[in-house]
Amino acid sequence: MSKRILLKGGQVVGGPRVPADVLIENDIIAAIGPSIDAADAEIIDVAGMLVAPGFVDTHRHIWQTSIRGVAADWSLVEYIRFIRLGYATAYRPEDVWISTYAGALEALDAGITTICDFCHIMRTPEHADAGIEGLDRSGIRGQFYYGFYDVPSEPRSFLDHDARVRHARQFFDARFRARPASALVTMGVALTEFNLIPVAHTADEIAVARDFDIPLTMHMGTLSTPDSVARLAQAGLLGPRMLHVHCNASSDDELKAIADSGGALSITPETELQMGMGIPVTNRALAVGLRPTLGIDIVSDYSGDMFAQMRIALQTARAMDNQKVLDAGRMPPEIDLKVADVYDFATIDGARAIGLDTQVGSLAVGKQADIITVRQDGIHHAPRTADPLASLVLQVRPSDIDSVFVAGQARKRDGRLVGVDVAAVRERAQASSDHLAAAFAEAMQRTGQTATRATYGSELARATKGDVS
Numbered sequence: 001m002s003k004r005i006l007l008k009g010g011q012v013v014g015g016p017r018v019p020a021d022v023l024i025e026n027d028i029i030a031a032i033g034p035s036i037d038a039a040d041a042e043i044i045d046v047a048g049m050l051v052a053p054g055f056v057d058t059h060r061h062i063w064q065t066s067i068r069g070v071a072a073d074w075s076l077v078e079y080i081r082f083i084r085l086g087y088a089t090a091y092r093p094e095d096v097w098i099s100t101y102a103g104a105l106e107a108l109d110a111g112i113t114t115i116c117d118f119c120h121i122m123r124t125p126e127h128a129d130a131g132i133e134g135l136d137r138s139g140i141r142g143q144f145y146y147g148f149y150d151v152p153s154e155p156r157s158f159l160d161h162d163a164r165v166r167h168a169r170q171f172f173d174a175r176f177r178a179r180p181a182s183a184l185v186t187m188g189v190a191l192t193e194f195n196l197i198p199v200a201h202t203a204d205e206i207a208v209a210r211d212f213d214i215p216l217t218m219h220m221g222t223l224s225t226p227d228s229v230a231r232l233a234q235a236g237l238l239g240p241r242m243l244h245v246h247c248n249a250s251s252d253d254e255l256k257a258i259a260d261s262g263g264a265l266s267i268t269p270e271t272e273l274q275m276g277m278g279i280p281v282t283n284r285a286l287a288v289g290l291r292p293t294l295g296i297d298i299v300s301d302y303s304g305d306m307f308a309q310m311r312i313a314l315q316t317a318r319a320m321d322n323q324k325v326l327d328a329g330r331m332p333p334e335i336d337l338k339v340a341d342v343y344d345f346a347t348i349d350g351a352r353a354i355g356l357d358t359q360v361g362s363l364a365v366g367k368q369a370d371i372i373t374v375r376q377d378g379i380h381h382a383p384r385t386a387d388p389l390a391s392l393v394l395q396v397r398p399s400d401i402d403s404v405f406v407a408g409q410a411r412k413r414d415g416r417l418v419g420v421d422v423a424a425v426r427e428r429a430q431a432s433s434d435h436l437a438a439a440f441a442e443a444m445q446r447t448g449q450t451a452t453r454a455t456y457g458s459e460l461a462r463a464t465k466g467d468v469s
């Protein structure tokens with residue numbers, strides 16, 4: 001017996017300008033149109049609401065949920081010292097599990113139905129297990145990228161790079177091969193930053209992805225390695241199913257090389273602007289035919305909602321375009337980058353970047369039922385924006401999201417997560433946070449440093465610089 005849900009009378013974003021129904025049958029969208037007759041379906045009245053595909057977050061380190069907000073005033077250099085070489089060294093498997101579970105729930109609550117988890121907190125094999133288990137438990141769709149980055153903590157589980165690669169292969173043998181075809185979370189590989197290891201090691205990491213026929217992702221083109229895309233190409237390692245993250249310092253030729261190689265781009269506007277990584281490459285990427293996609297990156301800095309990233313990406317790109325005209329002494333007569341562009345970055349372009357565009361990223365019959373419904377009855381919608389797309393990108397707040405479905409399963413209804421004891425999750429996340437904060441404070445004291453300008457981690461870490469975020 002199939003399970004049918006009828007979302008009745010909403011405004012389908014990207015659909016006709018009149019109210020329409022969306023019929024969900026099991027995990028797929030069975031019909032979209034006016035006045036669908038489905039007497040046996042559970043009927044959900046969404047009159048006055050927007051009905052849209054869930055967002056696709058193409059870059060997040062979900063493990064940082066437990067250290068929410070600590071990076072509020074940090075540059076990339078401070079971020080590397082305090083988190084990558086600091087807090088990370090104190091993470092236990094249970095911290096990874098609750099961070100991942102709570103972070104994925106936070107994403108669902110904010111209308112993100114697909115997430116790419118760049119999990120580079122693999123201190124031990126148990127850390128890897130905790131990451132995938134937390135993600136699975138949440139009910140979100142996603143890609144779990146096993147991170148090779150060697151967290152500099154003691155005792156060491158992986159004595160050298162070969163040991164790390166061996167574990168990755170064991171992990172994929174045990175965890176990836178055993179996954180049912182219906183699993184919502186698939187797997188990939190997250191490379192160590194290009195400047196931290198020899199090219200031969202990068203090749204070994206890429207070989208794991210190629211051998212298991214899974215995608216890979218990596219941080220690329222920030223100031224310390226502006227030419228990392230070119231170097232990857234020179235080594236014969238640039239190829240398809242590679243999700244390149246940031247690329248602020250990459251040249252236009254390198255961006256084109258990514259497009260030509262069948263690779264994809266994820267930008268994270270808020271970290272890039274704050275931390276001194278450079279201007280998001282939106283305009284330059286579009287000019288060479290490379291569609292940007294959007295990542296939240298880290299809630300250790302700011303909130304995990306896609307609306308903020310859409311708006312920051314959009315207005316930064318517009319500002320860059322406008323400034324060129326202003327510098328010529330003229331007023332910009334019009335604006336090139338549209339709301340629809342950035343909406344696509346957050347939905348269908350994101351889905352395409354990770355090979356899921358035939359399944360998610362837009363509402364169409366036969367696609368997976370990854371759907372959000374969005375209220376427009378708050379005072380901030382008085383009066384309602386006429387253009388549904390303009391409303392969704394520029395007016396809506398995460399708290400307006402009424403319901404979230406992933407593969408036809410309700411993960412949020414009537415503004416509340418379904419089947420989640422939020423108080424218990426909060427309690428566990430707080431305990432994890434308390435542990436990590438205490439470890440951080442202890443290290444500060446031990447090394448005689450002050451809280452915000454410390455070099456915690458430097459005593460634990462090998463010398464490092466660069467392309468890490």
Ligand SMILES: [Zn+2]
Pocket residue numbers: 059061118219245297469
């Ligand atoms: Zn990142």
